[in-house]
Amino acid sequence: MRLSAALVRGGTSKCWIFHAPDPRRDDWEGVLVRAFGSADPRQIDGVGGATPTTSKAALVGPSAEPGVDVDYTFAQVGIGREVVEWGSNCGNCATAVGLHAVQSGLVAARDDATAVRIRNRNTGALLTVVVPTPGGAAPDGGDGMVPGVTGTGVPVTLSFVDPIGTTTGTLLPAGEPTTALRHGTAPATLVDAGTPAALVDAAALGLTGAEPADALADAIPPLTLLRRQAALAMGLVREDDPVSHAIPKIGVVGPPADYQATDGRTVRAADHDLSVRMLSMHSVHPAIGLTAAVAVAVAATTPGSVPAACPRHHVDPGRVRLGTPAGVVEVRLERDATGAVRAATLRRAARWIADAELNVPEPTLVPAEPVAPPVSA
Amino acid sequence: MRLSAALVRGGTSKCWIFHAPDPRRDDWEGVLVRAFGSADPRQIDGVGGATPTTSKAALVGPSAEPGVDVDYTFAQVGIGREVVEWGSNCGNCATAVGLHAVQSGLVAARDDATAVRIRNRNTGALLTVVVPTPGGAAPDGGDGMVPGVTGTGVPVTLSFVDPIGTTTGTLLPAGEPTTALRHGTAPATLVDAGTPAALVDAAALGLTGAEPADALADAIPPLTLLRRQAALAMGLVREDDPVSHAIPKIGVVGPPADYQATDGRTVRAADHDLSVRMLSMHSVHPAIGLTAAVAVAVAATTPGSVPAACPRHHVDPGRVRLGTPAGVVEVRLERDATGAVRAATLRRAARWIADAELNVPEPTLVPAEPVAPPVSA
Structure with missing residues (x-):
């Protein structure tokens, strides 16, 4: 199975980005763990980097929602375990998605800077990534830096729009500040x-x-x-x-x-x-x-x-x-x-590292361990 | 700077393979450390995997030598240091080079199995990789396994031809067995x-x-x-x-x-x-x-x-x-x-993981540390 993807650094993470409008998690879970080589704790047979910040994927496509440009599903791909965690958003990958959306033409670049509005489908969060687009194109590199990385990248900003209570509906879900x-x-x-x-x-x-x-x-x-x-x-x-x-x-x-x-x-x-x-x-x-x-x-x-x-x-x-x-x-x-907080903004850097065509192995016919049926409560 | 490369697993290593007939090490050293993100110990801004077995490159091209198909230069790319070790050969990468040579058309596939004769330019060693090519093509995967990797790959053999004394000219360079x-x-x-x-x-x-x-x-x-x-x-x-x-x-x-x-x-x-x-x-x-x-x-x-x-x-x-x-x-x-030993042969497995176009950052104009002139003896 052949699959196109882009490898983009967002801040302190490396993220493999796949074009997948309206992805079904059941379809993608197996594809991602095989593409990354997750069965192996060193991810030696795939594109994973064998650390949490280098075993990340983003599934992206155009959004049908008014006022939103890109739908983005985040996947934390297992290391030594053939599972994907779908429960959270990743801000670093969101900056990679923002840069990639402009570089790949998923979002049309404006003259000076382009705001990419992103809906994270894991959590419902709305994010805005502002990418410099001098002359109507996103650059390949720049002088942006973030703590923890020696290299430079395209300087972008990442804003979390209405960040309060995205998951639980309230700022303090336990009902008290401490x-x-x-x-x-x-x-x-x-x-x-x-x-x-x-x-x-x-x-x-x-x-x-x-x-x-x-x-x-x-x-x-x-x-x-x-x-x-x-x-x-x-x-x-x-x-x-x-x-x-x-x-x-x-x-x-x-x-x-x-x-x-x-x-x-x-x-x-x-x-x-x-x-x-x-x-x-x-x-x-x-x-x-x-x-x-x-x-x-x-x-x-x-x-x-x-x-x-x-x-x-x-x-x-x-x-x-x-x-x-x-x-x-x-x-x-x-x-x-x-x-009330309406937006939280961070200065970040992102850089396109590679475009790739992946050779994803076929599923193994015999599972390594017997899978027990789920126990219902 | 854009650069084409293939990521191929050879045994227990991941190897980035670049087509570079007659490479000059001085030209490639900087390109590789920037492509891999070597300045950073996590190689977060490049394609390196931040471990010795995942920070390897091979420079390959057709060989002009009679009886040899491929010239192969091995590069152990630095992790947290912007240097490349050019002093050794890597057998795992050689198996990746053998598979890639057939898959990329650098060597024409035969009907059943294809022997790729490889000259390692670091050490002068001659290696032969035999790749199965049923129907005249190298497969994308197979059932070959090696200790240390859970995944399977194309089963290949790797032979070191005349392996005695390649570097020093003799089996026991200290003149004694112990x-x-x-x-x-x-x-x-x-x-x-x-x-x-x-x-x-x-x-x-x-x-x-x-x-x-x-x-x-x-x-x-x-x-x-x-x-x-x-x-x-x-x-x-x-x-x-x-x-x-x-x-x-x-x-x-x-x-x-x-x-x-x-x-x-x-x-x-x-x-x-x-x-x-x-x-x-x-x-x-x-x-x-x-x-x-x-x-x-x-x-x-x-x-x-x-x-x-x-x-x-x-x-x-x-x-x-x-x-x-x-x-x-x-x-x-x-x-x-x-x-006398004329060949040493190991059963291995190799797998094409990805083809990629890399975005290699420009050299930094100001070196991170002042570079002292070499001291002559």
Whole structure:
């Protein structure tokens, strides 16, 4: 089976983009795991990169919805497991989708800059990516940079439109700005903005939130347990549902602090407003997922929350600077007259890496393990 | 800059293949590190896979040499360093080159099976890859498997033709089958067959040679020091030359033993003749490089060597079965009337993964670090 795709970097992720108007997940799940080589933990027999940020796909097509240009379904493709997680949105891939939509002609370029309006079909989120199009064309490269990547790309902006309550309908699905998880020993803010997220007080786990990523290894098991508690408290799952390691996003937050970024540069406390270390599945995220960045920024401007309680130098309702392992990620918040957040915007970079024709292996006739029928409740 | 390439899996490696008749290394070094995103340790801005087995390229073209079909230059592309190692051959990539040569029409397919004769330009080695071509065409897939990969591919054979002394001109460049490294405490066989290799007695490092790959972590620093001693003893470098982490290949060998392969299966002592754990640069190789497999097999049939001294059930001058972390790799040795090895053959699998057009970034105008002029001796 032959399949056309484009490989595009969006921020700190690599994303394989497939044209698939109105995709059926049942059809695509098998195709993606075989194209990526997911059966193998090193993804050696496919185009996957064997890490969460390099095992991502986007299914895109023109949108039939008024005011929307592109429909986008995000797929987090399994590594060593032949499954796809369909439950979340990926902001980095959305920037790749925005650039690709202009470069491939899916969206007509305007004269100076082109806004691509994208509906994420996993979560219903609406996103806008603004791509520079001098002379009516998107460039192959540019001088845009993001923390965590040494290379440059096309400078784009990514806005999450009306990011509040996309999944649950409300900013604080647990009904309170701080929820006492783990029998009261782990205060956390459970917020739905960009994505459902659980932001745990770093001090409750004996951390500062400004540690190097590899110093967080011991925190992964307790955070995995807290993620389940948070999912229940937010009404995302019921007791009988299987455990998700993707939703909500979870991490620790603390006050700003001088720390050393992964590339060795020192980040000053004065240059950010909050320390953040998030998980990506069972690993510490090398930077921060963009939907999570929106969640943290909105939470930080919500009175009574864990991040709002962190002492900091600047309090600006329109801007929150997050100190991540890779460096500082800034989120701008646009509010309406009532103070409600109507858009959250990040500066990003994206770059087209390759166009490809993939040779997708046929399905294996004998499954590696017997598949048991689902148990109904 | 746009560049056409094919991504082909050869055994346990992924290899990007570029058509480049008569390539100049100076021209290609910069292109490859930018195409792969080597400046970044995660290779997030390019097509590299950020591991030694997924950061490989092959430059191929028709050969002008009588009896040779394809010239092949191997490039081990840097990860987090903008350099290419040009010093070695890669057998896994050679199988990818063989399959690709037939699939791309560089070599005309015959009716049933097609032998592709390949000159490796890094080392001068001659290799033959036999590709099944039923009906005069190479298939897209097949049922071939290799230890360390769950997927299947086109079953091919890879032969190293006249593998003895390719680099140094002689089987035992140190002049003896066992050399006492580290002041006599580390007996090693220094052999040139397929590649220059140093095979250290596992017991000298307190090992068996049958350990899981991650149990070898403590052995990496001493083996790195022994590699330098071996390079000097084999005449590969002089005292003043810079240290190479690629040449010779180094690892430990021990007697066959029951052990658990990486995929969890038990490998029985009766099913292999020798335990082998090799390094790949500064990591334990997840299986074994094929040139190293040839070196170990030839050494195991050389009287007085470290591997020949390991007690084993079967001694067959025509076949050596190597117990690697991923499973058993069998090397068949073809000898002439004098007993000299004329060819070493391995069963492998290869699969075309993708054809691509790469968008290679322009060189950065300002180097990241000041470059000092070379110091002449």
